[in-house]
Amino acid sequence: MKLSSLLAASLLALSLGAPLGSSAASAEDAHGGNQPPRLQWSYAGVFGRFDQAQLQRGFQVYKEVCSACHSMKLVDFRNLAEEGGPDFSESQVKALAATYQVKDGPNDAGEMFERPGRPADKFPPPFPNDQAAAAANGGKAPPDFSVLAKARTFERGFPWFITDALPFVGYSEQGVDYIHAVLNGYEEPPKGTDVPDGVHYNKYYPGHLIAMPNPISDGQVTYPKNEAGQPVVPETVDQYTRDVAAFMAWAAEPHMMARKALGFRVILFLILLSGLLYYVKKRVWADVGGEVHGLQPELHKAG
Known part of the structure:
Protein backbone atom coordinates (compact mmCIF):
# COMPACT_ATOMS: atom_id res chain seq x y z
CA MET A 1 0.00 0.00 0.00
CA LYS A 2 2.81 2.35 0.81
CA LEU A 3 4.51 1.68 -2.54
CA SER A 4 1.29 2.26 -4.46
CA SER A 5 0.67 5.50 -2.59
CA LEU A 6 4.19 6.67 -3.39
CA LEU A 7 3.74 5.86 -7.08
CA ALA A 8 0.41 7.68 -7.15
CA ALA A 9 1.94 10.75 -5.53
CA SER A 10 4.82 10.71 -8.03
CA LEU A 11 2.44 10.50 -10.99
CA LEU A 12 0.37 13.35 -9.56
CA ALA A 13 3.48 15.51 -9.15
CA LEU A 14 4.56 14.80 -12.72
CA SER A 15 1.10 15.57 -14.07
CA LEU A 16 1.07 18.90 -12.23
CA GLY A 17 4.64 19.79 -13.10
CA ALA A 18 4.23 19.27 -16.83
CA PRO A 19 1.49 21.92 -17.23
CA LEU A 20 3.58 24.41 -15.27
CA GLY A 21 6.51 24.05 -17.62
CA SER A 22 4.40 23.92 -20.76
CA SER A 23 2.29 26.91 -19.71
CA ALA A 24 5.40 29.00 -19.08
CA ALA A 25 6.76 28.02 -22.47
CA SER A 26 3.44 28.73 -24.18
CA ALA A 27 3.24 32.14 -22.50
CA GLU A 28 6.72 32.92 -23.78
CA ASP A 29 5.77 31.78 -27.28
CA ALA A 30 2.60 33.87 -27.18
CA HIS A 31 4.58 36.93 -26.21
CA GLY A 32 6.85 36.35 -29.18
CA GLY A 33 10.12 35.31 -27.57
CA ASN A 34 12.05 36.53 -24.59
CA GLN A 35 10.13 37.40 -21.43
CA PRO A 36 10.99 40.86 -20.06
CA PRO A 37 12.93 40.55 -16.80
CA ARG A 38 11.17 41.66 -13.63
CA LEU A 39 12.85 44.71 -12.11
CA GLN A 40 12.63 46.34 -8.70
CA TRP A 41 10.76 49.67 -8.60
CA SER A 42 10.63 52.06 -5.66
CA TYR A 43 6.89 52.64 -6.07
CA ALA A 44 5.93 48.95 -6.19
CA GLY A 45 3.81 47.48 -3.43
CA VAL A 46 1.35 48.94 -0.98
CA PHE A 47 3.92 51.15 0.76
CA GLY A 48 6.08 51.97 -2.28
CA ARG A 49 6.76 55.57 -3.25
CA PHE A 50 8.09 57.25 -6.36
CA ASP A 51 11.72 58.32 -6.27
CA GLN A 52 11.45 62.05 -6.98
CA ALA A 53 15.03 62.29 -8.27
CA GLN A 54 14.36 59.41 -10.65
CA LEU A 55 11.17 61.07 -11.89
CA GLN A 56 13.09 64.28 -12.59
CA ARG A 57 15.72 62.34 -14.54
CA GLY A 58 12.98 60.44 -16.36
CA PHE A 59 11.33 63.69 -17.39
CA GLN A 60 14.70 64.91 -18.66
CA VAL A 61 15.02 61.81 -20.84
CA TYR A 62 11.47 62.27 -22.12
CA LYS A 63 12.04 65.95 -22.89
CA GLU A 64 15.42 65.50 -24.61
CA VAL A 65 14.78 62.21 -26.42
CA CYS A 66 11.20 60.95 -26.48
CA SER A 67 9.19 64.15 -26.88
CA ALA A 68 10.40 64.57 -30.46
CA CYS A 69 7.95 61.82 -31.49
CA HIS A 70 5.72 60.95 -28.52
CA SER A 71 3.01 63.24 -27.16
CA MET A 72 1.87 63.38 -23.53
CA LYS A 73 -1.56 64.90 -23.99
CA LEU A 74 -3.10 64.01 -20.63
CA VAL A 75 -0.43 65.59 -18.41
CA ASP A 76 -0.45 69.27 -17.39
CA PHE A 77 2.71 71.22 -16.70
CA ARG A 78 1.45 71.90 -13.18
CA ASN A 79 1.28 68.16 -12.46
CA LEU A 80 5.08 68.23 -12.28
CA ALA A 81 4.85 70.30 -9.08
CA GLU A 82 2.18 68.23 -7.35
CA GLU A 83 2.92 66.14 -4.28
CA GLY A 84 3.94 62.59 -5.08
CA GLY A 85 5.43 63.50 -8.45
CA PRO A 86 8.76 64.89 -9.68
CA ASP A 87 8.36 67.70 -7.12
CA PHE A 88 9.52 70.56 -9.31
CA SER A 89 8.94 73.98 -7.77
CA GLU A 90 6.17 76.20 -9.08
CA SER A 91 8.73 78.64 -10.47
CA GLN A 92 10.47 75.80 -12.32
CA VAL A 93 7.18 74.64 -13.78
CA LYS A 94 6.26 78.17 -14.85
CA ALA A 95 9.64 78.64 -16.53
CA LEU A 96 9.39 75.23 -18.22
CA ALA A 97 5.89 75.89 -19.55
CA ALA A 98 7.02 79.21 -21.01
CA THR A 99 9.54 77.41 -23.23
CA TYR A 100 6.67 75.75 -25.15
CA GLN A 101 4.38 77.36 -27.70
CA VAL A 102 0.72 76.48 -27.15
CA LYS A 103 -2.05 77.00 -29.69
CA ASP A 104 -4.89 79.13 -28.30
CA GLY A 105 -7.80 81.17 -29.52
CA PRO A 106 -9.69 82.28 -31.32
CA ASN A 107 -8.79 85.92 -30.81
CA ASP A 108 -11.04 88.90 -31.50
CA ALA A 109 -10.40 88.43 -35.21
CA GLY A 110 -11.50 84.82 -35.04
CA GLU A 111 -8.02 83.46 -35.64
CA MET A 112 -6.05 80.87 -33.70
CA PHE A 113 -2.69 81.97 -32.38
CA GLU A 114 0.28 80.65 -30.44
CA ARG A 115 1.42 81.87 -27.04
CA PRO A 116 3.93 80.78 -24.39
CA GLY A 117 2.72 77.88 -22.28
CA ARG A 118 1.26 78.25 -18.79
CA PRO A 119 1.31 75.79 -15.87
CA ALA A 120 -2.37 74.95 -16.48
CA ASP A 121 -1.69 73.92 -20.10
CA LYS A 122 -1.15 70.36 -21.20
CA PHE A 123 2.07 69.33 -22.90
CA PRO A 124 1.68 70.24 -26.58
CA PRO A 125 2.13 67.34 -29.02
CA PRO A 126 5.12 67.26 -31.40
CA PHE A 127 2.82 67.00 -34.45
CA PRO A 128 -0.31 69.01 -35.30
CA ASN A 129 -2.43 65.85 -35.75
CA ASP A 130 -2.23 62.07 -35.91
CA GLN A 131 -2.03 62.08 -39.70
CA ALA A 132 1.07 64.27 -39.63
CA ALA A 133 2.59 62.06 -36.92
CA ALA A 134 1.94 58.94 -39.01
CA ALA A 135 3.36 60.52 -42.16
CA ALA A 136 6.58 61.41 -40.34
CA ASN A 137 6.97 57.97 -38.75
CA GLY A 138 6.56 55.40 -41.48
CA GLY A 139 2.78 55.40 -41.64
CA LYS A 140 1.94 54.91 -37.95
CA ALA A 141 1.65 57.59 -35.29
CA PRO A 142 3.82 56.98 -32.19
CA PRO A 143 1.69 56.15 -29.13
CA ASP A 144 0.94 58.82 -26.56
CA PHE A 145 3.09 58.61 -23.43
CA SER A 146 0.34 59.53 -20.97
CA VAL A 147 -0.96 56.03 -20.23
CA LEU A 148 1.52 53.87 -22.15
CA ALA A 149 2.90 52.32 -18.96
CA LYS A 150 -0.60 51.00 -18.15
CA ALA A 151 -1.46 50.02 -21.72
CA ARG A 152 1.59 47.82 -22.32
CA THR A 153 1.81 44.45 -20.60
CA PHE A 154 2.68 40.80 -21.15
CA GLU A 155 1.48 37.42 -19.95
CA ARG A 156 3.62 35.36 -17.59
CA GLY A 157 1.58 32.17 -17.81
CA PHE A 158 0.33 29.80 -15.11
CA PRO A 159 0.55 30.05 -12.13
CA TRP A 160 1.87 33.61 -12.18
CA PHE A 161 -1.33 35.15 -13.53
CA ILE A 162 -2.96 34.02 -10.27
CA THR A 163 -0.31 35.37 -7.90
CA ASP A 164 0.03 38.58 -9.93
CA ALA A 165 -3.58 39.47 -9.08
CA LEU A 166 -3.26 38.92 -5.34
CA PRO A 167 -3.37 41.99 -3.05
CA PHE A 168 -0.18 43.10 -1.29
CA VAL A 169 2.01 40.64 -3.24
CA GLY A 170 0.60 41.24 -6.73
CA TYR A 171 2.66 42.24 -9.75
CA SER A 172 1.37 45.35 -11.50
CA GLU A 173 4.62 46.65 -12.99
CA GLN A 174 4.48 44.63 -16.22
CA GLY A 175 4.13 47.81 -18.26
CA VAL A 176 7.34 49.49 -17.08
CA ASP A 177 9.23 46.19 -17.19
CA TYR A 178 8.10 45.73 -20.78
CA ILE A 179 9.07 49.29 -21.75
CA HIS A 180 12.50 48.96 -20.15
CA ALA A 181 13.06 45.59 -21.84
CA VAL A 182 12.10 46.81 -25.32
CA LEU A 183 14.31 49.89 -25.06
CA ASN A 184 17.21 47.61 -24.09
CA GLY A 185 16.35 44.84 -26.54
CA TYR A 186 17.83 46.19 -29.77
CA GLU A 187 20.54 43.92 -31.14
CA GLU A 188 21.83 42.34 -34.31
CA PRO A 189 19.38 39.73 -35.62
CA PRO A 190 20.35 36.06 -35.37
CA LYS A 191 21.95 34.54 -38.41
CA GLY A 192 19.34 33.66 -41.01
CA THR A 193 16.71 36.11 -39.72
CA ASP A 194 15.15 38.20 -42.47
CA VAL A 195 14.72 41.83 -41.36
CA PRO A 196 13.01 44.06 -43.97
CA ASP A 197 14.20 47.59 -44.66
CA GLY A 198 12.90 50.16 -42.20
CA VAL A 199 12.41 47.53 -39.49
CA HIS A 200 14.70 46.69 -36.58
CA TYR A 201 15.33 43.52 -34.59
CA ASN A 202 14.40 43.58 -30.90
CA LYS A 203 14.60 40.44 -28.79
CA TYR A 204 11.84 41.59 -26.39
CA TYR A 205 9.35 43.04 -28.86
CA PRO A 206 6.54 40.61 -29.84
CA GLY A 207 7.55 39.10 -33.15
CA HIS A 208 11.03 40.64 -32.74
CA LEU A 209 10.53 43.17 -35.57
CA ILE A 210 9.86 46.78 -34.57
CA ALA A 211 9.54 49.89 -36.73
CA MET A 212 10.91 52.29 -34.11
CA PRO A 213 14.69 52.63 -34.40
CA ASN A 214 16.84 52.45 -31.29
CA PRO A 215 16.10 55.87 -29.75
CA ILE A 216 18.84 56.16 -27.13
CA SER A 217 22.48 55.31 -26.50
CA ASP A 218 24.98 55.54 -23.66
CA GLY A 219 25.99 59.10 -22.81
CA GLN A 220 23.21 60.69 -24.87
CA VAL A 221 21.63 62.51 -21.91
CA THR A 222 23.78 64.47 -19.47
CA TYR A 223 22.60 63.97 -15.91
CA PRO A 224 23.25 66.32 -12.96
CA LYS A 225 26.66 65.99 -11.34
CA ASN A 226 27.53 65.35 -7.71
CA GLU A 227 30.11 67.25 -5.67
CA ALA A 228 32.89 65.19 -7.22
CA GLY A 229 31.81 66.21 -10.70
CA GLN A 230 30.49 62.74 -11.55
CA PRO A 231 26.95 61.94 -12.77
CA VAL A 232 24.62 61.12 -9.88
CA VAL A 233 23.77 57.85 -11.64
CA PRO A 234 25.39 56.06 -14.62
CA GLU A 235 24.64 57.64 -17.99
CA THR A 236 23.78 54.33 -19.61
CA VAL A 237 20.87 53.01 -21.65
CA ASP A 238 19.84 50.79 -18.75
CA GLN A 239 19.65 53.76 -16.35
CA TYR A 240 18.03 56.08 -18.89
CA THR A 241 15.30 53.55 -19.60
CA ARG A 242 14.71 52.78 -15.92
CA ASP A 243 14.26 56.49 -15.26
CA VAL A 244 11.98 57.22 -18.21
CA ALA A 245 9.90 54.10 -17.49
CA ALA A 246 9.39 55.26 -13.89
CA PHE A 247 8.38 58.70 -15.19
CA MET A 248 5.90 57.06 -17.55
CA ALA A 249 4.43 55.11 -14.62
CA TRP A 250 3.91 58.39 -12.79
CA ALA A 251 2.42 60.05 -15.89
CA ALA A 252 -0.10 57.21 -16.14
CA GLU A 253 -1.04 57.55 -12.45
CA PRO A 254 0.07 60.97 -11.17
CA HIS A 255 -1.99 60.58 -7.99
CA MET A 256 -0.82 57.07 -7.12
CA MET A 257 0.80 58.14 -3.84
CA ALA A 258 -2.36 59.89 -2.66
CA ARG A 259 -4.42 56.85 -3.65
CA LYS A 260 -2.15 54.51 -1.71
Missing part, protein backbone atom coordinates in the same frame (compact mmCIF):
# COMPACT_ATOMS: atom_id res chain seq x y z
CA ALA A 261 -2.25 56.74 1.38
CA LEU A 262 -6.05 56.93 1.21
CA GLY A 263 -6.33 53.18 0.70
CA PHE A 264 -4.17 52.50 3.75
CA ARG A 265 -6.32 54.79 5.90
CA VAL A 266 -9.51 53.14 4.60
CA ILE A 267 -8.19 49.65 5.37
CA LEU A 268 -7.16 50.75 8.87
CA PHE A 269 -10.59 52.30 9.42
CA LEU A 270 -12.35 49.12 8.25
CA ILE A 271 -10.25 46.98 10.59
CA LEU A 272 -11.12 49.21 13.56
CA LEU A 273 -14.77 49.35 12.52
CA SER A 274 -14.94 45.56 12.21
CA GLY A 275 -13.51 45.16 15.71
CA LEU A 276 -15.95 47.71 17.11
CA LEU A 277 -18.93 46.06 15.42
CA TYR A 278 -17.87 42.65 16.72
CA TYR A 279 -17.58 44.01 20.26
CA VAL A 280 -21.00 45.71 20.02
CA LYS A 281 -22.56 42.52 18.67
CA LYS A 282 -21.18 40.51 21.58
CA ARG A 283 -22.49 43.05 24.10
CA VAL A 284 -25.94 43.37 22.52
CA TRP A 285 -26.57 39.66 22.08
CA ALA A 286 -24.99 38.53 25.35
CA ASP A 287 -28.19 39.03 27.40
CA VAL A 288 -30.42 37.66 24.66
CA GLY A 289 -28.35 34.49 24.52
CA GLY A 290 -28.58 34.11 28.30
CA GLU A 291 -32.37 34.39 28.26
CA VAL A 292 -32.64 31.77 25.52
CA HIS A 293 -30.46 29.34 27.43
CA GLY A 294 -32.45 30.07 30.58
CA LEU A 295 -35.69 28.97 28.85
CA GLN A 296 -34.30 25.65 27.78
CA PRO A 297 -34.85 23.83 31.13
CA GLU A 298 -38.48 25.00 31.25
CA LEU A 299 -39.01 23.79 27.69
CA HIS A 300 -37.65 20.37 28.65
CA LYS A 301 -39.97 20.22 31.67
CA ALA A 302 -42.94 21.18 29.56
CA GLY A 303 -42.07 18.34 27.16
Whole structure:
Protein backbone atom coordinates (compact mmCIF):
# COMPACT_ATOMS: atom_id res chain seq x y z
CA MET A 1 0.00 0.00 0.00
CA LYS A 2 2.81 2.35 0.81
CA LEU A 3 4.51 1.68 -2.54
CA SER A 4 1.29 2.26 -4.46
CA SER A 5 0.67 5.50 -2.59
CA LEU A 6 4.19 6.67 -3.39
CA LEU A 7 3.74 5.86 -7.08
CA ALA A 8 0.41 7.68 -7.15
CA ALA A 9 1.94 10.75 -5.53
CA SER A 10 4.82 10.71 -8.03
CA LEU A 11 2.44 10.50 -10.99
CA LEU A 12 0.37 13.35 -9.56
CA ALA A 13 3.48 15.51 -9.15
CA LEU A 14 4.56 14.80 -12.72
CA SER A 15 1.10 15.57 -14.07
CA LEU A 16 1.07 18.90 -12.23
CA GLY A 17 4.64 19.79 -13.10
CA ALA A 18 4.23 19.27 -16.83
CA PRO A 19 1.49 21.92 -17.23
CA LEU A 20 3.58 24.41 -15.27
CA GLY A 21 6.51 24.05 -17.62
CA SER A 22 4.40 23.92 -20.76
CA SER A 23 2.29 26.91 -19.71
CA ALA A 24 5.40 29.00 -19.08
CA ALA A 25 6.76 28.02 -22.47
CA SER A 26 3.44 28.73 -24.18
CA ALA A 27 3.24 32.14 -22.50
CA GLU A 28 6.72 32.92 -23.78
CA ASP A 29 5.77 31.78 -27.28
CA ALA A 30 2.60 33.87 -27.18
CA HIS A 31 4.58 36.93 -26.21
CA GLY A 32 6.85 36.35 -29.18
CA GLY A 33 10.12 35.31 -27.57
CA ASN A 34 12.05 36.53 -24.59
CA GLN A 35 10.13 37.40 -21.43
CA PRO A 36 10.99 40.86 -20.06
CA PRO A 37 12.93 40.55 -16.80
CA ARG A 38 11.17 41.66 -13.63
CA LEU A 39 12.85 44.71 -12.11
CA GLN A 40 12.63 46.34 -8.70
CA TRP A 41 10.76 49.67 -8.60
CA SER A 42 10.63 52.06 -5.66
CA TYR A 43 6.89 52.64 -6.07
CA ALA A 44 5.93 48.95 -6.19
CA GLY A 45 3.81 47.48 -3.43
CA VAL A 46 1.35 48.94 -0.98
CA PHE A 47 3.92 51.15 0.76
CA GLY A 48 6.08 51.97 -2.28
CA ARG A 49 6.76 55.57 -3.25
CA PHE A 50 8.09 57.25 -6.36
CA ASP A 51 11.72 58.32 -6.27
CA GLN A 52 11.45 62.05 -6.98
CA ALA A 53 15.03 62.29 -8.27
CA GLN A 54 14.36 59.41 -10.65
CA LEU A 55 11.17 61.07 -11.89
CA GLN A 56 13.09 64.28 -12.59
CA ARG A 57 15.72 62.34 -14.54
CA GLY A 58 12.98 60.44 -16.36
CA PHE A 59 11.33 63.69 -17.39
CA GLN A 60 14.70 64.91 -18.66
CA VAL A 61 15.02 61.81 -20.84
CA TYR A 62 11.47 62.27 -22.12
CA LYS A 63 12.04 65.95 -22.89
CA GLU A 64 15.42 65.50 -24.61
CA VAL A 65 14.78 62.21 -26.42
CA CYS A 66 11.20 60.95 -26.48
CA SER A 67 9.19 64.15 -26.88
CA ALA A 68 10.40 64.57 -30.46
CA CYS A 69 7.95 61.82 -31.49
CA HIS A 70 5.72 60.95 -28.52
CA SER A 71 3.01 63.24 -27.16
CA MET A 72 1.87 63.38 -23.53
CA LYS A 73 -1.56 64.90 -23.99
CA LEU A 74 -3.10 64.01 -20.63
CA VAL A 75 -0.43 65.59 -18.41
CA ASP A 76 -0.45 69.27 -17.39
CA PHE A 77 2.71 71.22 -16.70
CA ARG A 78 1.45 71.90 -13.18
CA ASN A 79 1.28 68.16 -12.46
CA LEU A 80 5.08 68.23 -12.28
CA ALA A 81 4.85 70.30 -9.08
CA GLU A 82 2.18 68.23 -7.35
CA GLU A 83 2.92 66.14 -4.28
CA GLY A 84 3.94 62.59 -5.08
CA GLY A 85 5.43 63.50 -8.45
CA PRO A 86 8.76 64.89 -9.68
CA ASP A 87 8.36 67.70 -7.12
CA PHE A 88 9.52 70.56 -9.31
CA SER A 89 8.94 73.98 -7.77
CA GLU A 90 6.17 76.20 -9.08
CA SER A 91 8.73 78.64 -10.47
CA GLN A 92 10.47 75.80 -12.32
CA VAL A 93 7.18 74.64 -13.78
CA LYS A 94 6.26 78.17 -14.85
CA ALA A 95 9.64 78.64 -16.53
CA LEU A 96 9.39 75.23 -18.22
CA ALA A 97 5.89 75.89 -19.55
CA ALA A 98 7.02 79.21 -21.01
CA THR A 99 9.54 77.41 -23.23
CA TYR A 100 6.67 75.75 -25.15
CA GLN A 101 4.38 77.36 -27.70
CA VAL A 102 0.72 76.48 -27.15
CA LYS A 103 -2.05 77.00 -29.69
CA ASP A 104 -4.89 79.13 -28.30
CA GLY A 105 -7.80 81.17 -29.52
CA PRO A 106 -9.69 82.28 -31.32
CA ASN A 107 -8.79 85.92 -30.81
CA ASP A 108 -11.04 88.90 -31.50
CA ALA A 109 -10.40 88.43 -35.21
CA GLY A 110 -11.50 84.82 -35.04
CA GLU A 111 -8.02 83.46 -35.64
CA MET A 112 -6.05 80.87 -33.70
CA PHE A 113 -2.69 81.97 -32.38
CA GLU A 114 0.28 80.65 -30.44
CA ARG A 115 1.42 81.87 -27.04
CA PRO A 116 3.93 80.78 -24.39
CA GLY A 117 2.72 77.88 -22.28
CA ARG A 118 1.26 78.25 -18.79
CA PRO A 119 1.31 75.79 -15.87
CA ALA A 120 -2.37 74.95 -16.48
CA ASP A 121 -1.69 73.92 -20.10
CA LYS A 122 -1.15 70.36 -21.20
CA PHE A 123 2.07 69.33 -22.90
CA PRO A 124 1.68 70.24 -26.58
CA PRO A 125 2.13 67.34 -29.02
CA PRO A 126 5.12 67.26 -31.40
CA PHE A 127 2.82 67.00 -34.45
CA PRO A 128 -0.31 69.01 -35.30
CA ASN A 129 -2.43 65.85 -35.75
CA ASP A 130 -2.23 62.07 -35.91
CA GLN A 131 -2.03 62.08 -39.70
CA ALA A 132 1.07 64.27 -39.63
CA ALA A 133 2.59 62.06 -36.92
CA ALA A 134 1.94 58.94 -39.01
CA ALA A 135 3.36 60.52 -42.16
CA ALA A 136 6.58 61.41 -40.34
CA ASN A 137 6.97 57.97 -38.75
CA GLY A 138 6.56 55.40 -41.48
CA GLY A 139 2.78 55.40 -41.64
CA LYS A 140 1.94 54.91 -37.95
CA ALA A 141 1.65 57.59 -35.29
CA PRO A 142 3.82 56.98 -32.19
CA PRO A 143 1.69 56.15 -29.13
CA ASP A 144 0.94 58.82 -26.56
CA PHE A 145 3.09 58.61 -23.43
CA SER A 146 0.34 59.53 -20.97
CA VAL A 147 -0.96 56.03 -20.23
CA LEU A 148 1.52 53.87 -22.15
CA ALA A 149 2.90 52.32 -18.96
CA LYS A 150 -0.60 51.00 -18.15
CA ALA A 151 -1.46 50.02 -21.72
CA ARG A 152 1.59 47.82 -22.32
CA THR A 153 1.81 44.45 -20.60
CA PHE A 154 2.68 40.80 -21.15
CA GLU A 155 1.48 37.42 -19.95
CA ARG A 156 3.62 35.36 -17.59
CA GLY A 157 1.58 32.17 -17.81
CA PHE A 158 0.33 29.80 -15.11
CA PRO A 159 0.55 30.05 -12.13
CA TRP A 160 1.87 33.61 -12.18
CA PHE A 161 -1.33 35.15 -13.53
CA ILE A 162 -2.96 34.02 -10.27
CA THR A 163 -0.31 35.37 -7.90
CA ASP A 164 0.03 38.58 -9.93
CA ALA A 165 -3.58 39.47 -9.08
CA LEU A 166 -3.26 38.92 -5.34
CA PRO A 167 -3.37 41.99 -3.05
CA PHE A 168 -0.18 43.10 -1.29
CA VAL A 169 2.01 40.64 -3.24
CA GLY A 170 0.60 41.24 -6.73
CA TYR A 171 2.66 42.24 -9.75
CA SER A 172 1.37 45.35 -11.50
CA GLU A 173 4.62 46.65 -12.99
CA GLN A 174 4.48 44.63 -16.22
CA GLY A 175 4.13 47.81 -18.26
CA VAL A 176 7.34 49.49 -17.08
CA ASP A 177 9.23 46.19 -17.19
CA TYR A 178 8.10 45.73 -20.78
CA ILE A 179 9.07 49.29 -21.75
CA HIS A 180 12.50 48.96 -20.15
CA ALA A 181 13.06 45.59 -21.84
CA VAL A 182 12.10 46.81 -25.32
CA LEU A 183 14.31 49.89 -25.06
CA ASN A 184 17.21 47.61 -24.09
CA GLY A 185 16.35 44.84 -26.54
CA TYR A 186 17.83 46.19 -29.77
CA GLU A 187 20.54 43.92 -31.14
CA GLU A 188 21.83 42.34 -34.31
CA PRO A 189 19.38 39.73 -35.62
CA PRO A 190 20.35 36.06 -35.37
CA LYS A 191 21.95 34.54 -38.41
CA GLY A 192 19.34 33.66 -41.01
CA THR A 193 16.71 36.11 -39.72
CA ASP A 194 15.15 38.20 -42.47
CA VAL A 195 14.72 41.83 -41.36
CA PRO A 196 13.01 44.06 -43.97
CA ASP A 197 14.20 47.59 -44.66
CA GLY A 198 12.90 50.16 -42.20
CA VAL A 199 12.41 47.53 -39.49
CA HIS A 200 14.70 46.69 -36.58
CA TYR A 201 15.33 43.52 -34.59
CA ASN A 202 14.40 43.58 -30.90
CA LYS A 203 14.60 40.44 -28.79
CA TYR A 204 11.84 41.59 -26.39
CA TYR A 205 9.35 43.04 -28.86
CA PRO A 206 6.54 40.61 -29.84
CA GLY A 207 7.55 39.10 -33.15
CA HIS A 208 11.03 40.64 -32.74
CA LEU A 209 10.53 43.17 -35.57
CA ILE A 210 9.86 46.78 -34.57
CA ALA A 211 9.54 49.89 -36.73
CA MET A 212 10.91 52.29 -34.11
CA PRO A 213 14.69 52.63 -34.40
CA ASN A 214 16.84 52.45 -31.29
CA PRO A 215 16.10 55.87 -29.75
CA ILE A 216 18.84 56.16 -27.13
CA SER A 217 22.48 55.31 -26.50
CA ASP A 218 24.98 55.54 -23.66
CA GLY A 219 25.99 59.10 -22.81
CA GLN A 220 23.21 60.69 -24.87
CA VAL A 221 21.63 62.51 -21.91
CA THR A 222 23.78 64.47 -19.47
CA TYR A 223 22.60 63.97 -15.91
CA PRO A 224 23.25 66.32 -12.96
CA LYS A 225 26.66 65.99 -11.34
CA ASN A 226 27.53 65.35 -7.71
CA GLU A 227 30.11 67.25 -5.67
CA ALA A 228 32.89 65.19 -7.22
CA GLY A 229 31.81 66.21 -10.70
CA GLN A 230 30.49 62.74 -11.55
CA PRO A 231 26.95 61.94 -12.77
CA VAL A 232 24.62 61.12 -9.88
CA VAL A 233 23.77 57.85 -11.64
CA PRO A 234 25.39 56.06 -14.62
CA GLU A 235 24.64 57.64 -17.99
CA THR A 236 23.78 54.33 -19.61
CA VAL A 237 20.87 53.01 -21.65
CA ASP A 238 19.84 50.79 -18.75
CA GLN A 239 19.65 53.76 -16.35
CA TYR A 240 18.03 56.08 -18.89
CA THR A 241 15.30 53.55 -19.60
CA ARG A 242 14.71 52.78 -15.92
CA ASP A 243 14.26 56.49 -15.26
CA VAL A 244 11.98 57.22 -18.21
CA ALA A 245 9.90 54.10 -17.49
CA ALA A 246 9.39 55.26 -13.89
CA PHE A 247 8.38 58.70 -15.19
CA MET A 248 5.90 57.06 -17.55
CA ALA A 249 4.43 55.11 -14.62
CA TRP A 250 3.91 58.39 -12.79
CA ALA A 251 2.42 60.05 -15.89
CA ALA A 252 -0.10 57.21 -16.14
CA GLU A 253 -1.04 57.55 -12.45
CA PRO A 254 0.07 60.97 -11.17
CA HIS A 255 -1.99 60.58 -7.99
CA MET A 256 -0.82 57.07 -7.12
CA MET A 257 0.80 58.14 -3.84
CA ALA A 258 -2.36 59.89 -2.66
CA ARG A 259 -4.42 56.85 -3.65
CA LYS A 260 -2.15 54.51 -1.71
CA ALA A 261 -2.25 56.74 1.38
CA LEU A 262 -6.05 56.93 1.21
CA GLY A 263 -6.33 53.18 0.70
CA PHE A 264 -4.17 52.50 3.75
CA ARG A 265 -6.32 54.79 5.90
CA VAL A 266 -9.51 53.14 4.60
CA ILE A 267 -8.19 49.65 5.37
CA LEU A 268 -7.16 50.75 8.87
CA PHE A 269 -10.59 52.30 9.42
CA LEU A 270 -12.35 49.12 8.25
CA ILE A 271 -10.25 46.98 10.59
CA LEU A 272 -11.12 49.21 13.56
CA LEU A 273 -14.77 49.35 12.52
CA SER A 274 -14.94 45.56 12.21
CA GLY A 275 -13.51 45.16 15.71
CA LEU A 276 -15.95 47.71 17.11
CA LEU A 277 -18.93 46.06 15.42
CA TYR A 278 -17.87 42.65 16.72
CA TYR A 279 -17.58 44.01 20.26
CA VAL A 280 -21.00 45.71 20.02
CA LYS A 281 -22.56 42.52 18.67
CA LYS A 282 -21.18 40.51 21.58
CA ARG A 283 -22.49 43.05 24.10
CA VAL A 284 -25.94 43.37 22.52
CA TRP A 285 -26.57 39.66 22.08
CA ALA A 286 -24.99 38.53 25.35
CA ASP A 287 -28.19 39.03 27.40
CA VAL A 288 -30.42 37.66 24.66
CA GLY A 289 -28.35 34.49 24.52
CA GLY A 290 -28.58 34.11 28.30
CA GLU A 291 -32.37 34.39 28.26
CA VAL A 292 -32.64 31.77 25.52
CA HIS A 293 -30.46 29.34 27.43
CA GLY A 294 -32.45 30.07 30.58
CA LEU A 295 -35.69 28.97 28.85
CA GLN A 296 -34.30 25.65 27.78
CA PRO A 297 -34.85 23.83 31.13
CA GLU A 298 -38.48 25.00 31.25
CA LEU A 299 -39.01 23.79 27.69
CA HIS A 300 -37.65 20.37 28.65
CA LYS A 301 -39.97 20.22 31.67
CA ALA A 302 -42.94 21.18 29.56
CA GLY A 303 -42.07 18.34 27.16
